[in-house]
Amino acid sequence: MRRLGAVAAVVLLTATGCAGAESGSGGPIVVGSVNALSGAATFPEASQAAKAVFDAANASGGVNGRQIEYKALDDKGDPAAAAAAAREIVGGDEAVALVGSSSLIECEINAEYYEQQKILSMSGIGVDPACFSSPNIAPVNVGPYHDMTLSLLYGSEELGLTDICALLEIAGNTLPSYQAAIDEWSAITGKKLKYLDATVPYGGSDYTSYIVKARNAGCKAITVNPVEPDSIGQLKAAQAQGWTDVTWLLLTSVYSENYAKAISNAGAGVYVPAEFYPFTDAGSPQNKDWRELMTKNGIPLTSFSQGGYLAAKYFLDVVRGISGDVTRESVTKALREMRPISDPMVGTPYVFGPGETHHGNTAGWPIKLSSGTNRWELAADDWLRIPARN
Amino acid sequence: MLQGALAGLAAGGLYAVLAVCLTLMSRLVRVVNFAQSATGMFGCYVAVFLSVQFGLPTWPATVAGIVLGGLLSALLGWIISTWLAEADTGTRSAVTVAVLLLLISLSFILFGNKPQPFHPILDGPALTVGGVVISQVTVVTVLLAALVAVASRLVLSRTSAGVELRALSERPTTAELLGIPAKRLSVAVWAATGVVSTLVVSIVAPSQSNDATSLAMLVVPAAAAALLGGFRRLDLAVAGGLVLGLVQGAAAQVDGLSVARYFLPFAVIVALLLWSQRKEVWDAAR
Numbered sequence: 132m133r134r135l136g137a138v139a140a141v142v143l144l145t146a147t148g149c150a151g152a153e154s155g156s157g158g159p160i161v162v163g164s165v166n167a168l169s170g171a172a173t174f175p176e177a178s179q180a181a182k183a184v185f186d187a188a189n190a191s192g193g194v195n196g197r198q199i200e201y202k203a204l205d206d207k208g209d210p211a212a213a214a215a216a217a218r219e220i221v222g223g224d225e226a227v228a229l230v231g232s233s234s235l236i237e238c239e240i241n242a243e244y245y246e247q248q249k250i251l252s253m254s255g256i257g258v259d260p261a262c263f264s265s266p267n268i269a270p271v272n273v274g275p276y277h278d279m280t281l282s283l284l285y286g287s288e289e290l291g292l293t294d295i296c297a298l299l300e301i302a303g304n305t306l307p308s309y310q311a312a313i314d315e316w317s318a319i320t321g322k323k324l325k326y327l328d329a330t331v332p333y334g335g336s337d338y339t340s341y342i343v344k345a346r347n348a349g350c351k352a353i354t355v356n357p358v359e360p361d362s363i364g365q366l367k368a369a370q371a372q373g374w375t376d377v378t379w380l381l382l383t384s385v386y387s388e389n390y391a392k393a394i395s396n397a398g399a400g401v402y403v404p405a406e407f408y409p410f411t412d413a414g415s416p417q418n419k420d421w422r423e424l425m426t427k428n429g430i431p432l433t434s435f436s437q438g439g440y441l442a443a444k445y446f447l448d449v450v451r452g453i454s455g456d457v458t459r460e461s462v463t464k465a466l467r468e469m470r471p472i473s474d475p476m477v478g479t480p481y482v483f484g485p486g487e488t489h490h491g492n493t494a495g496w497p498i499k500l501s502s503g504t505n506r507w508e509l510a511a512d513d514w515l516r517i518p519a520r521n
Numbered sequence: 522m523l524q525g526a527l528a529g530l531a532a533g534g535l536y537a538v539l540a541v542c543l544t545l546m547s548r549l550v551r552v553v554n555f556a557q558s559a560t561g562m563f564g565c566y567v568a569v570f571l572s573v574q575f576g577l578p579t580w581p582a583t584v585a586g587i588v589l590g591g592l593l594s595a596l597l598g599w600i601i602s603t604w605l606a607e608a609d610t611g612t613r614s615a616v617t618v619a620v621l622l623l624l625i626s627l628s629f630i631l632f633g634n635k636p637q638p639f640h641p642i643l644d645g646p647a648l649t650v651g652g653v654v655i656s657q658v659t660v661v662t663v664l665l666a667a668l669v670a671v672a673s674r675l676v677l678s679r680t681s682a683g684v685e686l687r688a689l690s691e692r693p694t695t696a697e698l699l700g701i702p703a704k705r706l707s708v709a710v711w712a713a714t715g716v717v718s719t720l721v722v723s724i725v726a727p728s729q730s731n732d733a734t735s736l737a738m739l740v741v742p743a744a745a746a747a748l749l750g751g752f753r754r755l756d757l758a759v760a761g762g763l764v765l766g767l768v769q770g771a772a773a774q775v776d777g778l779s780v781a782r783y784f785l786p787f788a789v790i791v792a793l794l795l796w797s798q799r800k801e802v803w804d805a806a807r
Contacts, residue, residue, distance in 0.1 A: 172634070173634060330773075334732070334734070334735055335735075336532070336729050336735045336736070336739065337529075337531065337532040337729045338729070339528040339529070339531060339532070339656075339770070340525045340528040340529055340769070340770040340771075340773035340774060341773060342528075343524050343525060343528040343654075343774075344525065344773065344774055347524060360731065360732040360735075363731070364729045364731070367641070367644075367727065367728045367729060368728065368729065370644060370645065370728075371531070371644060371645065371646065371656035371657070371658055371659075371728050372528075372646060372654045372656060373645060373646035373654050389637075389638070392573075392638040393637065393638040393639065395640070395641075396644075
């Protein structure tokens with residue numbers, strides 16, 4: 132078997148080597164990404180992780196004999212900078228694809244431009260609705276909307292919770308997407324939320340009044356879509372009110388070591404469907420390669436670096452299968468026609484495909500943060516999946 | 522509605538304490554200190570840093586943070602009273618805007634923008650009034666606001682240092698010619714308000730979302746409260762802070778008003794400025 136594999140590899144290498152020689156282009160393959168590297172909310176790990184994967188590939192001979200030149204540009208959380216960064220990479224550097232982007236606004240701003248330029252983006256972490264509703268963007272992650280459906284499913288079906296409420300922090304045009312995620316849960320389970328408050332502000336300093344309102348409404352569990360500091364504020368407001376039997380059904384956005392350290396009283400527990408195999412499970416074989424590469428390069432172990440790592444890995448998989456020159460056209464064609472790739476770090480195989488929208492990752496791994504533990508634990512031994520409906 | 526209003530009281534107490542500090546600064550050292558809560562934020566962050574990196578227990582770390590907040594404020598006071606002694610209030614206040622921005626940036630550089638694991642000094646409910654839970658933080662901040670206001674009043678009216686301070690604020694040049702140590706007293710006022718604001722931020726920060734920007738920007742609602750007392754009257758500053766907190770809390774209970782609650786301090790500032798200028802004719806007012 133091993134010999135067969137070796138023969139196959141030699142044949143493949145020879146074939147691709149020849150293909151490269153025929154096309155006559157020996158320069159680097161330019162791959163880009165647009166990221167929030169500075170500003171109020173930053174996600175630098177995704178592109179760092181993607182770079183680490185490409186560096187490792189380059190060190191072992193590159194792709195089809197060519198090196199990958201990875202450019203990670205900063206959008207500063209600013210729409211103008213996001214548009215400029217995309218134009219610099221796509222127009223100026225003539226990138227063949229975007230891989231491992233992670234930004235709060237990038238998809239929204241650049242989706243149409245990517246369509247015009249016929250370039251595809253494999254986001255490491257897609258956040259805004261446009262990441263999941265554009266023909267040219269297919270994020271690697273589950274995304275906040277499926278994440279919310281999963282969180283609700285886990286709460287109502289696995290934990291058997293009733294009287295679930297939602298406090299939504301709405302930025303830009305995300306409300307319809309969250310509403311759709313909640314409707315999806317209702318359609319699957321036939322259950323309704325007890326109460327929904329979509330007026331909760333991002334970055335509010337004191338959340339006591341929202342917590343009091345939810346408590347008075349009779350909520351026993353609350354689902355929220357917060358960033359870390361907001362969630363910490365909400366949990367602490369509940370604690371100050373003596374509301375310690377509420378269950379929190381949150382999203383991957385709070386899944387970090389820092390968050391666990393900052394929370395001493397987590398009510399009846401904080402439950403999160405992790406979008407990738409939980410990185411806090413240190414000995415897991417699923418994360419072994421990722422963990423080694425991140426540790427070697429000094430990159431933080433977070434969901435973001437998992438997303439960037441996977442995006443780059445999928446990209447390499449697809450590009451290595453291209454016979455002929457690696458250009459934007461051939462990469463786009465290969466991604467459109469690719470077969471689904473499975474990876475133990477995710478519950479759903481990744482495929483770009485020809486679809487008008489890309490929201491295919493529908494599995495999360497339930498994890499839990501209990502009061503007083505300051506650490507995340509696995510809450511299940513398999514992926515939780517959104518059941519397909521007909 | 523009542524429950525919501527009481528829920529806003531903790532924030533109200535915080536605004537009130539900061540408003541009292543702002544009022545004292547404005548009256549005694551001719552500065553609208555925009556860095557008032559930023560200094561507190563920075564002291565708090567250093568306290569968390571000491572506790573996380575050096576394993577210092579919560580209490581000594583908090584005290585160290587409060588001392589640092591006082592020292593930072595005193596240093597700023599020393600700089601302003603040394604080099605801008607004769608400048609007008611606007612110029613002196615403008616320096617504090619720079620310090621506000623500097624402290625926010627510095628905290629991002631030193632501590633990153635991830636949430637910090639604050640350990641609460643006070644936590645949990647203190648008492649229940651008719652089904653409404655009042656947290657310990659609420660009780661302490663409201664008491665602290667009243668205490669600081671009363672203590673400042675007593676110091677200003679009953680002690681010789683207070684008389685000297687009042688002399689300095691009324692007739693700075695005359696007071697200095699009479700031999701009152703202007704600089705030393707000013708720096709003392711800066712240090713005292715720095716300590717008080719770091720103390721109150723240290724009490725409140727663990728119970729709310731505590732990123733550097735939102736803590737530093739607490740100065741906006743505090744300024745709205747101080748404006749109610751015209752940056753001169755301590756009792757009105759306290760009342761302003763408490764009322765603002767109550768109204769914000771109540772507004773959050775009504776879906777339609779909820780979004781408006783974060784604009785309330787600005788609305789109050791504009792309304793009070795317009796009211797105070799109502800008798801001015803256009804030429805004089807602009």
